[in-house]
Amino acid sequence: xxxxxxxxxxxxxxxxxxxxxxxxxxxxxxxxxxxxxxxxxxxxxxxxxxxxxxxxxxxxxxxxxxxxxxxxxxxxxxxxxxxxxxxxxxxxxxx
Ligand SMILES: [Zn+2]
Ligand SMILES: [Zn+2]
Ligand SMILES: [Zn+2]
Numbered sequence: 001x002x003x004x005x006x007x008x009x010x011x012x013x014x015x016x017x018x019x020x021x022x023x024x025x026x027x028x029x030x031x032x033x034x035x036x037x038x039x040x041x042x043x044x045x046x047x048x049x050x051x052x053x054x055x056x057x058x059x060x061x062x063x064x065x066x067x068x069x070x071x072x073x074x075x076x077x078x079x080x081x082x083x084x085x086x087x088x089x090x091x092x093x094x095x
Pocket of ligand 3: 040
């Protein structure tokens with residue numbers, strides 16, 4: 001679907017390509033990783049104990065995340081509550 005929030009994005013490279021930023025700091029574990037397409041924050045998914053991707057989105061109002069799992073190419077807009085296409089600009093930053 002069309003997501004107007006994506007048109008404002010200037011995707012940034014992952015800040016912590018090796019894993020979830022908060023979990024790395026706290027020594028926690030994650031299940032899947034998500035990349036914030038506004039600032040490059042890497043956070044863990046809602047199946048992970050920390051749910052840091054969603055927490056980051058709510059704290060910062062950064063609207064769109066993409067999957068940071070190898071080979072996965074989808075994005076999610078928290079405002080639209082819908083799956084959206086990965087912007088071409090963000091493709092090089094995915095795994
Ligand atoms: Zn949107
Ligand atoms: Zn985490
Ligand atoms: Zn962010």
